[in-house]
Amino acid sequence: MLVNKTKPTLSESIRDGLVELIVSGELKAGERLIETKIAADFGTSQAPVREALRELEGLGLVESRPRRGRHVLPFVEQTIREAYVVRAALEETATRLALLGGRLPFDEMRADVADMYRCATVDDVRAMGLASTRFHRRVIVAGNNFLLERAWEALQIEARTAIALVVTKPRLRDVADEHAELLQALESDDVEAACLHTRAHQWAYADLPHDMHGTARTVRFPGAVA
Known part of the structure; x- marks a missing residue:
């Protein structure tokens, strides 16, 4: 069966295009963005551009200055490292709560992983970004903690995941494999x-010069300190 690609909206295409320009250095920190x-x-038209810029501002890639318009912010620190470290803590806590409460929807999560493999194909x-976020x-949600869920949603995970995939350009098959391995760990009896x-899964994308145990590693993103 032929599976067609999903089509991004105009604002998503512009957002991702601007991210690539920022990451590549074509748009530099401090540079003004003119709609x-x-x-x-x-x-x-300017409408989808305005929407894309608002989203990038919410993600910490762009800032709006009174009477001076929008400008590019430094990339790696705000968009990858900080968000993924916070996300790791939130998802580790949710995992513990969900497993202890026996609430993880494994059938749905298996379907998500299967969808990721279709996306890779x-x-x-x-x-792939949508399936991962789902x-x-x-x-x-299975963690059943309102404040935790609210904090996670405030990180704008769907948009950040899309940006991380644009930046890191991983093999999509590898992304699916990573989630299959994570699901296998969640299905084990070892909380x-x-x-x-779960924590390691997110720290791998934080791209810090050390892993969550403090072991030195090499960062991947442009401008990052090795």
Whole structure:
């Protein structure tokens, strides 16, 4: 059966295009972002550009200055490292709560992983991001803690996941494999091992110069300190 790729909205395409320009260094920290120019570059109206810029501002890639417009912020520290470290703590806690309460929806999570493998087959990065977010949201919801869920949603996980996939450009098959391994850990009877795997899963994307145990590692993103 042929599986078609999902199509991003105009604002998502502009958002991802701007992310690539920022990561590559074509748009530098402090550079002003002019809506009319961006709209012309992407061949669209200003409305989706404005929406994309608002999202990037919420993600810490762009800031708005009174009477001076929007400007590019430094990339790695705010968009990858900090968010994934916080996310790791939230998801580890949710995992513990969900496992102890026996609330994880394993059938749905298996379906999410199967969907990720389908996404990898057709190289659908956008759908992979959506499937990954859906998988992790199930763990958060199963944690049955309102404040934890609210904090997780405040990180704008769906958008950050999309950006991380744009930046890191991983093999989508590897992403699916990582989630299959995480699911296997969650399905085991070892709560501590499952929590550790959950934390490690997020720390791998934090791209810090050390892992969660303090062991030195090499960072991958442009401008990062090795």
